[in-house]
Amino acid sequence: MPVPEKPQLRVLDFQPIFHRGERMWLLRDPWQLSERQLIVPQAIAQMLLLCDGTRTTDEIRVELAEVSGIEIPFEIIADALSQLDQNCLLYSERFEIEHARALAEYRAGSYRPPALADLSYPASPTELTTLFESYGNTTPNHGLDSHSWRGVVSPHIDYPRGGPVYAQVWREAKSSVLDADLVLIFGTDHNGSAGSITLTRQPYATPFGVIPNDPGLIDKLAETIGERDAYAEELNHRNEHSIELSAVWLHYLFHQANRAPCPMVPILIGSFHHFLSNGHHPADETTFNRFLDTLRRETAGRRVLAVGSVDLAHVGPAFGDSLPMDTPRRSMLRDEDHKLMSAVMRGSAAEFYSRIHSIHDRNRICGFAPLYHMLRYLDATTGTQIAYDQCPADQMDTSLVSICGLLLE
Numbered sequence: 001m002p003v004p005e006k007p008q009l010r011v012l013d014f015q016p017i018f019h020r021g022e023r024m025w026l027l028r029d030p031w032q033l034s035e036r037q038l039i040v041p042q043a044i045a046q047m048l049l050l051c052d053g054t055r056t057t058d059e060i061r062v063e064l065a066e067v068s069g070i071e072i073p074f075e076i077i078a079d080a081l082s083q084l085d086q087n088c089l090l091y092s093e094r095f096e097i098e099h100a101r102a103l104a105e106y107r108a109g110s111y112r113p114p115a116l117a118d119l120s121y122p123a124s125p126t127e128l129t130t131l132f133e134s135y136g137n138t139t140p141n142h143g144l145d146s147h148s149w150r151g152v153v154s155p156h157i158d159y160p161r162g163g164p165v166y167a168q169v170w171r172e173a174k175s176s177v178l179d180a181d182l183v184l185i186f187g188t189d190h191n192g193s194a195g196s197i198t199l200t201r202q203p204y205a206t207p208f209g210v211i212p213n214d215p216g217l218i219d220k221l222a223e224t225i226g227e228r229d230a231y232a233e234e235l236n237h238r239n240e241h242s243i244e245l246s247a248v249w250l251h252y253l254f255h256q257a258n259r260a261p262c263p264m265v266p267i268l269i270g271s272f273h274h275f276l277s278n279g280h281h282p283a284d285e286t287t288f289n290r291f292l293d294t295l296r297r298e299t300a301g302r303r304v305l306a307v308g309s310v311d312l313a314h315v316g317p318a319f320g321d322s323l324p325m326d327t328p329r330r331s332m333l334r335d336e337d338h339k340l341m342s343a344v345m346r347g348s349a350a351e352f353y354s355r356i357h358s359i360h361d362r363n364r365i366c367g368f369a370p371l372y373h374m375l376r377y378l379d380a381t382t383g384t385q386i387a388y389d390q391c392p393a394d395q396m397d398t399s400l401v402s403i404c405g406l407l408l409e
Contacts, residue, residue, distance in 0.1 A: 001094045003081050007060075008053030008091045011191060014045070030191035031235045033088035033098040043070045044080050053091070057081060099235070106238055111210045112202040114248070115239045120158050121248065125207045125255070131159070132252055135167035142172050142386055144407065149176040149305070151378050151408030153344060153371065154249065156188065156242040156309045161391040162403050168387040169405025170249045173305075177253045180305040182214060183264040184295070184377070185250075186370035187242035187309040192233055192270030195282075197291055197373075199230045200237040204266060206248045208255040214263040217298050221265075224294040225287050236268055242370075243268065246309035269370040272353075276360050282353065282372060292376055306408075308374040310367020312337050316399025319364060324398035330390060336363060337388065337402050344406055345383030349375035366401075383408040 013028040017039065025045045027038045040048070046068050050060045057078055065071045081090070088095045106112075117123035122131060152173045155162040170177075177183070189198055199222055203213040222230035237243070243266045254261040275282055282288055313333055316325045323329065336359075343351040349372050356365055375381075386405040393399040 001085070001092065003057075003078070003085045004053075004090060004092050006053050006056055007051045007081050007084070009048050009051040009084070010089055010091060010095065011193065012089060013191065027089060029087070029089060030239060031099070031102060032239070033095070033102055034086075036087050038083065038087060038089070040080070043072060046070055047072065047077060047080070051081075051084075051090070103235055106235060107202065109202065111205040112200065112237060114204075114206050114244060116241055116244060117207055120241070120245070121207075123207050128207050128248070129252070129256075131163075132167065132249070135159075135163040136171060139164045139168045139171075139387075142168070144172045144384065144386075145175050147172075147176070147407070147409060148179070149173055149407045149409050150381060151306045151308070151374065151383070151406075152176075153308045153310065153367075153383075153404060153406035153408070154246045155311055155403035155405070156245045156366075157311050157391060157401055157403050159245070161401075162389070165387040165389050165403050165405045166245075166249055169407065170253060172386055172405075172407055174253050174257075176305055177250060178257055178259060179303055181262050181303045182217075182299060183250060183262060183305045183307060184299075184374075185243050185246055185264060185266050185307045185309055186374045186377075187240065187246070187266065187268050188311075188366050188370050189233070189236055189240060189268035189270045190242065190366075191236050191240070192268055194271050194274040195285065195287075196233055196268070196270030197225055197230065197287070198233045198236055198268040198270070200234050200266060202237065204244065204247050204264065206244075206251040208248075208251045209261075211247060211251055211261045211264045214265050217265055220294055220298050221291060224290050229287070233268075233270075237266065240268060242309045246307055250307070267370075267373075269373055272369040272372065273361065276357060282369075283350070283376075288373070288376075292373065295377055296379075306374050306378055308367060308371045310371050312340065312365055312367060312402040312404060313363035314366060314393070314399075314401050315363055316393060318394040318399035321399075324396075325390075325400050330400070333363065333390070333400075333402060334388075337404070340365070341385055341388070341404055341406060344371060344375065345385065345408070347375060347378060347381035347383070347408065378408060381408045 015026040
């Protein structure tokens with residue numbers, strides 16, 4: 001199969017690495033359509049930025065030399081593009097075939113398997129219960145379990161770092177979880193396209209069994225935004241951790257109560273970063289408004305618990321910042337995070353968005369888009385802070401990820 005005349009790179013995860021003493025880039029395919037991973041030097045990485053589907057191979061070569069001063073022979077660029085295509089990293093006929101195969105395989109299963117079981121947490125229900133109980137035994141009880149909560153803001157960071165925050169917020173939400181007849185989880189789509197809303201008809205499984213979904217509601221939502229857009233990136237659900245790590249805690253509460261879980265609808269939300277530069281506002285997006293209108297209408301009268309499975313800031317050298325997160329910077333971040341959390345607890349999607357937009361998301365709020373959508377769905381609400389933490393993000397403890405647990409009523 002020939003390489004497309006105007007090659008376009010897919011959405012990939014670029015990870016900086018050192019290989020044989022040189023700084024290079026590891027290209028990771030979130031859909032894992034190929035078993036191979038490619039490592040490319042800096043010059044080829046610069047070339048990839050020009051692979052947007054608007055330039056021929058020779059135009060890429062010429063512009064690369066003009067813009068960056070890097071001159072790469074045509075044959076080397078053509079060979080690199082051929083390797084990218086062979087590994088399904090370009091939008092091409094080969095990619096379409098492999099994507100269709102992987103999607104059919106995913107949909108053929110009776111459920112979405114837990115991707116992180118035995119990797120990030122135990123696959124054994126008994127061992128997982130012991131782990132969760134250990135987190136609960138070391139955290140304070142806030143005595144708010146009797147409240148009727150409409151929303152939960154939970155982390156999606158790994159359990160070893162975020163376990164105590166998970167334990168506190170889900171323990172206080174227990175009664176509301178068991179009373180719900182539907183749970184909506186708004187999760188960060190780390191590999192989603194800008195502004196995407198991605199659904200799946202596959203129910204999520206956890207070590208405690210399978211959580212049922214609501215096919216009728218999912219079909220209504222897909223019809224509203226268009227089947228093609230709703231499922232274009234459905235494979236992101238297969239390995240995305242944001243929804244899974246909250247769904248496991250949700251299922252744990254039902255398991256502990258010896259109750260079958262109520263239906264859960266997983267909703268992956270793509271980035272809002274394009275809004276920071278194009279002058280538009282998500283409140284004016286027709287697709288978003290239609291989606292939320294349908295969601296409110298179709299869930300009216302039900303006992304719905306909305307969950308935002310999100311992390312907050314990602315700051316420090318590990319995320320590209322020049323300065324380490326010392327004590328003064330950690331204190332400043334804590335203040336900024338608390339202002340964001342206050343906006344959430346006031347139920348103000350507009351203020352939440354405005355605060356992030358005003359500083360061009362310099363703290364890289366991982367829950368930017370899903371929390372905004374959840375707040376708009378819930379409309380008026382008030383909330384309570386249950387927990388907050390700043391988790392290490394590198395071995396030298398110079399970078400961090402901040403997380404929180406909030407309950408909304």
